[in-house]
Amino acid sequence: MTSLAGAVSEEISASLVPVDAELERRYPGDPGTRQPVHTVYVPGDDFTADTLRTWGDRALTALDEHAPDAASFAAVLGLSDGLAEPVYSRVRAKLEREPIEDLRVDFEDGYGPRPDAEEDETAARAARLIAEAYAKGTAAPYMGIRMKCMEAPVRDRGIRTLDIFLTGLMEAGGLPDGLVLTLPKVTYAEQVTAMVRLLEAFEKAWGLTPGRIGFEIQIETSQSILAADGTATVARMIDAAEGRATGLHYGTFDYSACLGVSAAYQASDHPAADHAKAIMQVAAAGTGVRVSDGSTNVLPVGTTEKVHDAWRLHYGLTRRALARAYYQGWDMHPGHIPTRYAAVFAFYREGYEQAAARLARYASRAGGDVMDEPATAKALSGYLLRGLDCGALDIDEVTRATTGLTRTELEGFAAPRRADLTISGQ
Numbered sequence: 001m002t003s004l005a006g007a008v009s010e011e012i013s014a015s016l017v018p019v020d021a022e023l024e025r026r027y028p029g030d031p032g033t034r035q036p037v038h039t040v041y042v043p044g045d046d047f048t049a050d051t052l053r054t055w056g057d058r059a060l061t062a063l064d065e066h067a068p069d070a071a072s073f074a075a076v077l078g079l080s081d082g083l084a085e086p087v088y089s090r091v092r093a094k095l096e097r098e099p100i101e102d103l104r105v106d107f108e109d110g111y112g113p114r115p116d117a118e119e120d121e122t123a124a125r126a127a128r129l130i131a132e133a134y135a136k137g138t139a140a141p142y143m144g145i146r147m148k149c150m151e152a153p154v155r156d157r158g159i160r161t162l163d164i165f166l167t168g169l170m171e172a173g174g175l176p177d178g179l180v181l182t183l184p185k186v187t188y189a190e191q192v193t194a195m196v197r198l199l200e201a202f203e204k205a206w207g208l209t210p211g212r213i214g215f216e217i218q219i220e221t222s223q224s225i226l227a228a229d230g231t232a233t234v235a236r237m238i239d240a241a242e243g244r245a246t247g248l249h250y251g252t253f254d255y256s257a258c259l260g261v262s263a264a265y266q267a268s269d270h271p272a273a274d275h276a277k278a279i280m281q282v283a284a285a286g287t288g289v290r291v292s293d294g295s296t297n298v299l300p301v302g303t304t305e306k307v308h309d310a311w312r313l314h315y316g317l318t319r320r321a322l323a324r325a326y327y328q329g330w331d332m333h334p335g336h337i338p339t340r341y342a343a344v345f346a347f348y349r350e351g352y353e354q355a356a357a358r359l360a361r362y363a364s365r366a367g368g369d370v371m372d373e374p375a376t377a378k379a380l381s382g383y384l385l386r387g388l389d390c391g392a393l394d395i396d397e398v399t400r401a402t403t404g405l406t407r408t409e410l411e412g413f414a415a416p417r418r419a420d421l422t423i424s425g426q
Contacts (some may be wrong), residue, residue, distance in 0.1 A: 147185065166202055
C-alpha cells in the first residue's frame, strides 16, 4: 500500500529535470581514458627528435651507476624483498620501452622570452617533430606544449605560439589523439574563457568538430584557489572551460612563492601545497578533470650518496601523492624517472592482490570481511586499471587474481551509472 498519488512523483521529477541536466553537464565522471603517471617538461629549444630516447637512456645510466641491481635499488628505497625484483625489472623495462608517458614542450618558464622569429621557428619545429613521432609510432602516449599565459605582457606571444604549433600539426596531417595543451599561471576564470574562445576560433578555421581541443589549467597563484570574494576560483575555472578542461596541474614553486614560502621549504608536501591540492581535488571531483601534483627541484645528480638522497625524497613524495589520490606529477630530470616508476609500480603491486580479491567477491556477490558497494567497486577497478595502464601490472595476473574478470569488465565497474551509485551508496 502507498499513500501518495502517482502525480506527486511525476511533479517532483518534472521539477528536478533542470537539476538532472545540470548534474550530467557538470559532473560527467571520469573520462575513462588513460591518465599518465607524470608530465615531463622540456624547454622548446632543447626538444629534439631524440628527446624521449635520450631521457630513457640517461635514466638507465643513472640506475647502472647508482643502483645496478634490484637489491641495491630496494635498499635505497626501502622496498620489501618481495617487491625488489618485480619493481626493478619493470622499471628497467619501462625505461627501455616507454621512458616518458606525457611530454610538454615548454614555451613558458623553461623557455623564457626570446626574439619573435626564434620562438616562431621553435614552435613550428615542435609541431613538425611531434607529428613525425606520432607518424612513426615513437611518440609518448601524450605530447603537446605549454604556451605563455594569458597575462597582458605575454598574451599575444602565447597566442601566436599556440597558433603556429596547432597549424603545423594540421598541415602535417591533423591533431594527434594524444595532444595536450597547458595554459599556465591562470588567475581569473576569464582567462580560461579566453582560451576557450581561442580554441573555438581555431576549430572553426579548420572545420574541426567543436570541442575537439582541450587543455590543462595550471594552478600557480593564490588567486586561482581563493578569489577576492572568498569563493573557490578553481571551481569557476572548470566551469569557464565549458567542458574543455582536461586537468588541473599544481605548480609547486610559483604557488609557494606567491604565498611567501621561503625557498628552502617550497615542496609538494608543504601545508600550503596540501591545502591548494585539496581544494583542486574537491573542485574537480566528478567533473572528468584530473588533478596532477607538482614536482621536486632536488635533482639526483652528483655523488652516489647525493643521488640516493634525492631518490629517497622523490620516491617518498610520489608515494605520498599516490596515497592522496594524486596519480600524476611532474618530473624535471631524467634521474627522477626511475623513482617515479618505482613508486608507482610498488604502489600498485603491493596492493593489487587484495584489491582484486575484493572486486572478485563483489562481482560474484560473495561475502567477506568487508562489505563493498558500487562506489568501492569503482575505486577497486580504477586502481587495477591504472596499474595496468602504466605497466605495473599485467592483464593475465589481474584476470587470475579477480577470478576471470576481463579488462572490459573492469572498465564497466570503473564507470558505473550515477543511479547505481546513488541507490546503493551511503
